[in-house]
Amino acid sequence: MLTALALEMSNIGDLSHEARRYRVVLDSFKRNVELLFGNTALSPHVDPVALAEAFSNWKMAFEGSRHMAGVNRTDFVFCAAGLMLKELFKARPLANLGKVSGQDIPPAAADWPEGYAYVNFCVSMAEAVLINMGAAPGVNQKLLEQPAFWQSFRENITDNISTAPGFLDLLFGNEPNWSGPDIPTFRPGMRAALGLAPPAL
Numbered sequence: 001m002l003t004a005l006a007l008e009m010s011n012i013g014d015l016s017h018e019a020r021r022y023r024v025v026l027d028s029f030k031r032n033v034e035l036l037f038g039n040t041a042l043s044p045h046v047d048p049v050a051l052a053e054a055f056s057n058w059k060m061a062f063e064g065s066r067h068m069a070g071v072n073r074t075d076f077v078f079c080a081a082g083l084m085l086k087e088l089f090k091a092r093p094l095a096n097l098g099k100v101s102g103q104d105i106p107p108a109a110a111d112w113p114e115g116y117a118y119v120n121f122c123v124s125m126a127e128a129v130l131i132n133m134g135a136a137p138g139v140n141q142k143l144l145e146q147p148a149f150w151q152s153f154r155e156n157i158t159d160n161i162s163t164a165p166g167f168l169d170l171l172f173g174n175e176p177n178w179s180g181p182d183i184p185t186f187r188p189g190m191r192a193a194l195g196l197a198p199p200a201l
Contacts, residue, residue, distance in 0.1 A: 003035075003120055003123060003124045003127065004035050005028065005031060005032050005035055005120065005121070005124035005128075006123070006124040006125075006127035006128045006131070007128075008031065008128075009028055009124060009125065009128035010127075010128040010131040010132060012024070012128070015128055015129050015132050019125060019129065020059065020062070022052060022055050025051070025055050026046075026048065026051060026052075026055075028121070028124075028125070029046060029051060029093070029121055030046055032117060032120060032121040032124065033046060033094070033117055036109060036113070036116070036117055036120060037113065037117075044094055044096075044097055044113075044117075045094075045096065046093050046094065047092075047093045047094070047095065048093075050091040050092055050093040050095070051091065051093040053087075053091040054084070054087040054088050054090065054091035054093060055087075057087045057090070057091070058083055058084045058087040061083045061087070062080055062083065065079065065083075065184040065185075068184045068185070068190055071190050071193045071194060072189050072190050072192075072193040073133070074130065074133070074135055074189075075174070075187060075189030075190055075193070076184075076190075077126050077129050077130055077133070078126060078168065078169060078172055078174055078189075079165070079184050079187060079190075080126075081122040081123070081125055081126035081165075081168060082122070082164065082165025082166070082168045082169060082181070082182065083165060083182065084121075084122050084125065085118055085119065085122040085164045085165060085167075085168050086161060086162060086164040086165055086182055088118040088121070088122070089115075089118060089157055089161050089164050090161055092114070094113075094114045094117055094118070095114065097113045097114040097117070106145070107145075107147060108144075108145075108147070108150045111147075111150070112150060112154060115150070115153070115154060115157075116150075119167075119168065119171070122168060123139055123168070123171060123172075126168075126172070127139070138172070138173070139171050139172060140170070140171055140172070140173055143170065143171060144171060149167075149170075152167075153167045162180075162181060162182040163178070163181055163182075164181075164182070165181045165182045166178055166181030166182075169181070174188075174189060175188045175189075176188075
């Protein structure tokens with residue numbers, strides 16, 4: 001199921017390049033929060049300094065791995081979105097969010113609005129870029145609605161924040177490599193495109 005944000009972002013021309021600009025990320029992230037929590041009593045404050053930190057760290061990681069886009073462009077979209085998710089959890093631009101209730105709020109968003117907002121933003125970014133590429137994105141909606149998935153996700157990133165990209169891959173039906181889910185060259189999709197075996201666990 002495409003998110004409302006993904007549909008809006010897919011109308012941004014040349015999104016794969018525009019998404020590398022902080023202003024586009026800031027505006028899209030604020031819009032993500034508005035779409036998720038606009039009908040609730042929650043008034044989330046987006047910390048622009050923390051978001052800028054996340055973006056800056058993501059941009060460095062992105063530039064360092066951009067050569068992999070030519071290996072498997074679709075998988076690189078998932079890779080870039082996963083790296084963004086990791087940096088959002090590190091910088092926490094929505095750190096002060098508590099639980100929320102409201103009409104049509106998914107259970108995961110109610111229990112963990114901060115994490116849900118980060119995931120929804122990164123899923124939306126990936127979906128929108130894939131749409132612009134002419135691909136057909138799709139998130140595992142059943143997995144998205146499973147409390148056990150979110151509980152495992154939350155526990156794992158608390159222990160090791162580098163696992164965040166692996167959980168985003170699961171949502172898109174990709175096989176993560178848990179020995180290095182945030183390492184682009186460890187990605188099964190990339191290694192398969194290069195004719196390489198998965199790295200040893």
